[in-house]
Amino acid sequence: MLTIRNLSVNYGAIRALTGVSLQVQRREIIALIGANGAGKTTVLNTISGIVPATGGTIIFEDRDITRIPPHKIAAAGIAHVPEGRKVFPRMTVIENLEMGAYIRRDKEGIKASFQEVFQRFPRLSERKNQPAATLSGGEQQMLAMGRALMAKPQLVLMDEPSMGLAPLLVETIFEIIKEINQSGTTILLVEQNAHMALSIAHRAYVLEIGEIVLNGNAAELADNPEVRKAYLGE
């Protein structure tokens, strides 16, 4: 469904990605793990079009989206839960969710999506009319995820959904990611919490200073001694 070939990205003179290739099949959860500054966020931002690629190609559903502006990529069916949530602080929960459905026109379908999101995140429904800035960190994460689901995306990019959350909430969030995947949505998950990410992913890629150094079956990677040492704290 998503094929990245030989992707390079520079920020001015700084090289952030070098020859990154990865593939996401329909209905998979793919984990992308790596240390701080490895370039994980850059991969997602380049897919979404908010960071321009210096070289390489990104193909989504047989269409080259490498140089397409972000709003068209969203319309093509890729939703993005950005690093640090990035909810619209002075808009209410409802308005944030409406923004998630910005590309859609089917009023009835949007209504149904609201129902689904509120069912999945009852906390959001209790806080419908509150400005997003007043939500707790965990609630903002739920809002950012709900907002992405409102687009009815084919593929969701998630950037460190567990960042800064209490362990119990991290479990819940990962449980929800699994459910979202089981209901048919493909997920590309960036995580520092490699342990959790590998436990729900089908396959995984390891990024080190802008390059993919390992990839394969998530369970196998979790057993790989190098991975265990570098990312699982053993």
Added chain:
Amino acid sequence: MLWQQLINGLALGSTYALIALGYTMVYGIIQLINFAHGEIFMAGAFFAFLMVMVLKVNIFIALILAMAFCMLLGIFIEFVAYRRLRNSSRLSALISAIGVSIFLSTLALLVFGADAKGFPDGIFPNGQLQLGSVSISFLQILIFVVSGFLMLTLQFIVHRTKIGKAMRATSQDYNTAALMGVNVNMVISFTFALGSMLAAAGGVLVGVYFNAVSFNMGLLVGLKAFAAAVLGGIGSIPGAMLGGILLGVTEVFTVTVGFSSYRDAIAFAVLVLVLLFRPSGLLGQKIQKKV
């Protein structure tokens, strides 16, 4: 006396508010102080003047045509002078804005000369409404009706329509708005269109109110409206409305108590005072450090 001056102040303040809205909306979205905004206001006044003199249309038609003209002018200026600089330093865009401002006022000077132009007599009925000791001229009523209507419409657009929500989202988080599928370039053009349209309405109203249209009218009024936007909290739409009205009322009262030679200074004195105590303006967001 007091009430009369209040009415006069509100009329003047409403026009400042119309112009201040453009500064605040553009700043809210791309953090640019659009120095050419005062000249868009001037262009609106001149365009209406031309329409009245050449095409002999009535003032309402001239108002609408001037708004439409400035809408296109605003979109054009953003496209030509600011869009390419969006990812450069803020200073470059600001300098480009000052350039556009000087270009437009010089162009007006060349075309229309240095003397202020007046609208022909009888362009608007001269009568007034007497409420006890207070008299409200028909022109002031026109100002209240037009600016009130435009500000309500703006509120409706910003809060109730899809494009308005996209504007708010873009001003709160530019990149994330794009991730939602918002075409941010289109939203920015739309913002310039709205702001310029309001400035044109302000220009026509001011031009008729003082019966003077001149190439440099955008400078002082533009500065005052900018002060009003900052006073209300730059980026805040209700703030620009409040700031404009406060500034107009203060100015009129300054003249009333006999300091008329200080009328232009007072706007800025008020601005400095308020900012000393509330750096983000009356209704502005607390300035947050980006993490």
